[in-house]
Amino acid sequence: xxxxxxxxxxxxxxxxxxxQILLVIVFFYWPTVQALYWAFSTxxxxxxxxxxxxxxxFQQIFSDAVYWNSVQVSIVFAILxxxxxxxxxxxxxxMIDRQLAGHKAYRFVYFWPYAIAxxxxxxxxxxxxxxxxxxVSAINQLAPNLWNPALKGWDAMLLIVIANSxxxxxxNFIFFLxxxxxxxxxxxxxxxxxxxxxxxxxxxxxxPLLAPTLxxxxxxxxxxxxxxxxxxxxxxxxxxxxxxxxxxxxxxxxDGFKGLDYSMAAAQSIVLMxxxxxxxxxxxxxxxxxxxxx
Amino acid sequence: MRDAGMIExxxxxxxxxxLLMIAGLLVAAFPIYVVFIASTHDLxxxxxxxxxxxxxxxxxQNYATVWNKSDFGAKMINSLIVALGVTIGKITLAALTAFxxxxxxxxxxxxxxxxxxxxxxxxxxxxxxPTYAVAADVAEPLRWLVWxxxxxxxxxxxxxxxTYTGLIxxxxxxxxxxxxxxxxxxxxxxxxxxxxxxxxxxxxxxxxEHLIPLSxxxxxxxxxxxxVYAWNQYLWxxxxxxxxxxxxxxxxxxxxxxxxLFGQPxxxxxxxxxxxxxxxxxxxxxIFMQGAFVRGLVATDK
Amino acid sequence: xxxxxxxNVEKSYGKTxxxxxxxxxxxxxxxLVILGPSGCGKSTLLRMIxxxxxxxxxxxxxxxxxxxxxxxxxxxxxxxxxxxxxxxHMTVAENIGYALKVAGLPKAERDRRVAEIAQIVGLEAFLxxxxxxxxxxxxxxxxxxxxxxxxxxxxxxxxxLSNLDAKLRVQxxxxxxxxxxxxxxxxxxxxxxxxxxxxxxxxxxxxxQGRIEQAGPPRLLYAEPATRFVAAFLGAPAxxxxxxxxxxxxxxxxxxxxxxxLDPERFAAEIGQAVEIGIRPEDVMIVWPGSxxxxxxxxxxxxxxxxxxxIHTRLGATExxxxxxxxxxxxxxxxxxxxxxxxxxxxxxxxxxxxAGKATLIGLRASAAA
Numbered sequence: 001x002x003x004x005x006x007x008x009x010x011x012x013x014x015x016x017x018x019x020q021i022l023l024v025i026v027f028f029y030w031p032t033v034q035a036l037y038w039a040f041s042t043x044x045x046x047x048x049x050x051x052x053x054x055x056x057x058f059q060q061i062f063s064d065a066v067y068w069n070s071v072q073v074s075i076v077f078a079i080l081x082x083x084x085x086x087x088x089x090x091x092x093x094x095m096i097d098r099q100l101a102g103h104k105a106y107r108f109v110y111f112w113p114y115a116i117a118x119x120x121x122x123x124x125x126x127x128x129x130x131x132x133x134x135x136v137s138a139i140n141q142l143a144p145n146l147w148n149p150a151l152k153g154w155d156a157m158l159l160i161v162i163a164n165s166x167x168x169x170x171x172n173f174i175f176f177l178x179x180x181x182x183x184x185x186x187x188x189x190x191x192x193x194x195x196x197x198x199x200x201x202x203x204x205x206x207x208p209l210l211a212p213t214l215x216x217x218x219x220x221x222x223x224x225x226x227x228x229x230x231x232x233x234x235x236x237x238x239x240x241x242x243x244x245x246x247x248x249x250x251x252x253x254x255d256g257f258k259g260l261d262y263s264m265a266a267a268q269s270i271v272l273m274x275x276x277x278x279x280x281x282x283x284x285x286x287x288x289x290x291x292x293x294x
Numbered sequence: 295m296r297d298a299g300m301i302e303x304x305x306x307x308x309x310x311x312x313l314l315m316i317a318g319l320l321v322a323a324f325p326i327y328v329v330f331i332a333s334t335h336d337l338x339x340x341x342x343x344x345x346x347x348x349x350x351x352x353x354x355q356n357y358a359t360v361w362n363k364s365d366f367g368a369k370m371i372n373s374l375i376v377a378l379g380v381t382i383g384k385i386t387l388a389a390l391t392a393f394x395x396x397x398x399x400x401x402x403x404x405x406x407x408x409x410x411x412x413x414x415x416x417x418x419x420x421x422x423x424p425t426y427a428v429a430a431d432v433a434e435p436l437r438w439l440v441w442x443x444x445x446x447x448x449x450x451x452x453x454x455x456x457t458y459t460g461l462i463x464x465x466x467x468x469x470x471x472x473x474x475x476x477x478x479x480x481x482x483x484x485x486x487x488x489x490x491x492x493x494x495x496x497x498x499x500x501x502x503e504h505l506i507p508l509s510x511x512x513x514x515x516x517x518x519x520x521x522v523y524a525w526n527q528y529l530w531x532x533x534x535x536x537x538x539x540x541x542x543x544x545x546x547x548x549x550x551x552x553x554x555l556f557g558q559p560x561x562x563x564x565x566x567x568x569x570x571x572x573x574x575x576x577x578x579x580x581i582f583m584q585g586a587f588v589r590g591l592v593a594t595d596k
Numbered sequence: 597x598x599x600x601x602x603x604n605v606e607k608s609y610g611k612t613x614x615x616x617x618x619x620x621x622x623x624x625x626x627x628l629v630i631l632g633p634s635g636c637g638k639s640t641l642l643r644m645i646x647x648x649x650x651x652x653x654x655x656x657x658x659x660x661x662x663x664x665x666x667x668x669x670x671x672x673x674x675x676x677x678x679x680x681x682x683x684x685h686m687t688v689a690e691n692i693g694y695a696l697k698v699a700g701l702p703k704a705e706r707d708r709r710v711a712e713i714a715q716i717v718g719l720e721a722f723l724x725x726x727x728x729x730x731x732x733x734x735x736x737x738x739x740x741x742x743x744x745x746x747x748x749x750x751x752x753x754x755x756x757l758s759n760l761d762a763k764l765r766v767q768x769x770x771x772x773x774x775x776x777x778x779x780x781x782x783x784x785x786x787x788x789x790x791x792x793x794x795x796x797x798x799x800x801x802x803x804x805q806g807r808i809e810q811a812g813p814p815r816l817l818y819a820e821p822a823t824r825f826v827a828a829f830l831g832a833p834a835x836x837x838x839x840x841x842x843x844x845x846x847x848x849x850x851x852x853x854x855x856x857x858l859d860p861e862r863f864a865a866e867i868g869q870a871v872e873i874g875i876r877p878e879d880v881m882i883v884w885p886g887s888x889x890x891x892x893x894x895x896x897x898x899x900x901x902x903x904x905x906x907i908h909t910r911l912g913a914t915e916x917x918x919x920x921x922x923x924x925x926x927x928x929x930x931x932x933x934x935x936x937x938x939x940x941x942x943x944x945x946x947x948x949x950x951x952a953g954k955a956t957l958i959g960l961r962a963s964a965a966a
Binding site for chain 1: 300302304307308311312314315316318320321322323325327330332340341342343344345367369387388390391393394395397398399400401406409410413414415416417419420421422423424425426427428432435436438439463464466467468472475496497498515522525526528529532533534544545547548551559560562565567569572573576577579581584587591592
């Protein structure tokens, strides 16, 4: 879409975009280039300028079992929390969309978790799921240490999955509900006239028409679980026990700022960056696809 | 009203729907409720398993302790400054950039749009280490930029660690906001621009007197999601503030609990009081600006 | 095949009432058109028959069985929606066959029936396409096919032609009529387009503000509109309505002071009563100046419509149109007209009701059961 009526004061046009362009260069592109440089170089042990080492850093991380562990943990985390949050959100959105009495009040509360900061979510769930306080540890009265995220890797994983899903459920719910409400009422009515009941309509009409939204949310949720999970992990499990929740993003942070190994952290950042870029491209493909039914 | 109008006899299904909605309500609200309840008990009560579900009488005491012990008031004010700074900054930059690339005719405008849009693929978390280095000396990339244009300038190092500028500036560039504003500006009919020019309005006047008032809804939607986003920032403030006076409320949560999950358990009643304090401001924004918040989220779904 | 009885049906949303007590009998195999302006409650009434809206008061019976509490699928009605409401993710074949699939028919049987229907609506070549790949007329046919395949007792049409361009609309109108002749199923068709109503209906029900104004065969409604509203709504160009006062049993005086004679057999009005005199533009006679009973009107402009010519004039302060079947007279300045007594309609100025006398123009009154 090109406008007929446009202003032509180039100095002004430049001045208007300059602040943001400057910020983008300084805080996005520069650090990205820097990360690339660090990823392909190492700092000598006694200071001085970095030395170009080619793929050596990458070879090192890819041959490191600890790194592969964090990849595996990230994937498990992504799959579990995406499935859980999308499943719950879809179910709730379908229920709310039936517009039975009180649905507005319920809907209102379902938004809330998305407003809450990841570390606050983490801390709240850390308390609820604490091994020696809160609620879930009540099952330890049946047998000691039946539930103990401080000792058992899977318990810790479950803890961060639930915390993350709780937050993302609200986000997914908002999108599913918006998508459901954009389905023309006539389609639902036509299906009802065709003899289709509530559940059948959900299966045959609503869920198929939600497919683009579902796809979009899958990509967003996986991306978020890769990059945005730091706050939850940092305050609940700290990557433990025994690296059972050592997500990629958390490992970058601990290698970079605790281990002060910038080159290793940078190489891992580049890998994560390519994952995110790949997912974003998938998402762009989805935008093209979405016009399909329009 | 969708099914409300339609005759539908599904008592069993309706009952199940209500049950599921109530279950959803519990799932969504229970953790928040627990945080509140835990923040009203004394330590022995809060450590009982399971914890009682009714409020205790230590509310004032717990909040006073947290507030004083970690100077929470100052932290909340820091958070507020950062959140408002980021929100206002994002809206301003998004509107200005979109105005330039939609209403001015020059070759580089698509290039600029894409340069900003691509930052979506570079979240803070993946460029965290070098961004930290930039914050430690912003002059470094500037020196390079100047050098690219053929000059050599000895700019003194500019350190943004432990400053509001450092907390705010790196978060201000906004691909989603720019995109949202661009989409909105594209819906403004050419005839409006022409009419304004006939009335003798220059670009800045047109921007200020026509576009800004027209984009009020847009602005509210963007402001709510950006405020929530900025208040909830955790990793970035954690990195660049070492001075306790510059700490934000959200990152303060880490200081309140001892190391994650292992070793000695946190003082739960105080920790939960702090958690609730951190939760409240963005939650209130969502509660009071529900419509704008939802619109903002859905609209930025590219 | 079914008859529908609508007994004192009311509908309100909260405090807003949209239907105030509607009574209507629809005979077996009848093609009934509900006609009215937007917001008159016609679509609501149709949707209540379908079960898509609840009934606030009164009852609806199909084939003698009260259906108030029945779900849409239990009523045996099929509906063609205004914007077709085709399932965008299904092919034409899947759209048409969906009802059979829900009913659990085996695939072979379904395919056979879909092919049959596709042939009737002329869509054999498009069965594998999606709705987005079809033209407006083809989508309309899919919607019809989808309604037909269930062999419903009642067809409901909710302004199904309003999204089509003028030419296609005429064509689809004929096809719907042809289809009805073939299937002989009871049909209720809602529209705001009076030409559509006139050409399709066995019987028209004119609705206004949640009430039935008049029900009857198109010819009767046109010839003897029961209210001023029906008179003005049916017929294009619209009927002229001239305010007047009765000065004798058989005479009325119009606002410009001219008088007009009326047939006292046809009208029952009191002396001094405020009335409105209605005359259709095509019934006005153009006469030479000085003819007996001639009224003078001032010509404002004319619209040439090819076969005929529409002359816009003023009679006193009132707008007045004259339809001239052939373009004989160059109308400029003043024109002299008479209003033939047997073409005049008379309405009460206050209630808007027709002031009917003993005699009727055509003997249709008896069949006009409302």
